[in-house]
Amino acid sequence: MKKCAIIANGYYHGDSYMDQINSITYELELLNVSVDRIYTDKLIAGISNSNVLSAVGDYDFIVFLDKDIYLSHMLEKAGYNLVNSARSIELCDDKMKTYVVLSNNDINIPDTISAPLNYANIEDNFCLNAENLLGYPVVIKEVYGSMGKNVYLAKNRQELKAISAKLTHVPYLFQKFIGVGGADIRVILIGGKCVGAMKRQNNNDFRSNIELGGFGTKIQLTDDLINICEKTASVLQLDYCGIDILQEGAKNYVCEVNSNAFFKGFKSVTGINVAKLYAQFLYEKFYGKN
Helix, strand or coil: CCEEEEEECCCCCCHHHHHHHHHHHHHHHHCCCEEEEEEHHHCCEEEECCEEEECCCCCCEEEEECCCHHHHHHHHHCCCCEECCHHHHHHHHCHHHHHHHHCCCCCCCCCEEECCCCCCCCCCCCHHHHHHHHCCCEEEEECCCCCCCCEEEECCHHHHHHHHHHCCCCCEEEEECCCCCCEEEEEEEECCEEEEEEEEECCCCCCCCHHHCCEEEEECCCHHHHHHHHHHHHHHCCCEEEEEEEEECCEEEEEEEECCCCCHHHHHHHCCCHHHHHHHHHHHHHHCCC
């Protein structure tokens, strides 16, 4: 029997997240793959007698729809096939790691400065380096976060220092502001290949995320978009991802890479059944052509 598991976060039940889980389950079952859903709040994995201990059963592969780096690495060490891999999820979950790994690969990335961790809760003057090197407005991002959360915009020194002070003890970065704000392009890739794109626009926020009030419009993939996105997915070794692209002039810049990008809004805008394409890819990856 063909059998897989979907591992999902047990503490988050947002509409787009549950749609992702339900849609992938449905499409895999249409291909006669039995699917068990396992939620992290009921899954025990750890190290016992110097070996990984896991309560997960016997599966051909696991669709890992969470960002638990420790769990993903332990499951791989226990011999499970994860999609995406633990390393790929880790590189995408930490935004600074994403930019470091993508650098020196002929991929445009906004100028970025990693903020040193401030343990002492004192005034942080390092942020003035960001002012000198990146100018205003400047984007400040916590390295962990999704759906546009934990991303801030400083328009002057006062705002920059206030945001920096708020992020004491938190890993974060400064980044050059690219484009006009409130607009980007979301590209979905499966098996390292682009399947479609939409432009996201938010007229009330510099962040374009649909979850924050943005809206999407279907656009055609260009050769430049395909090139930068497929190269990014290759460097990060991603089987599935959503890549956010900022545009300034004729240049495309990789803004962020999401290893578990939601596709409910993307499907409603583009008409592309991402779950079906993803399920077909998974089937062929682990069982061969149907």
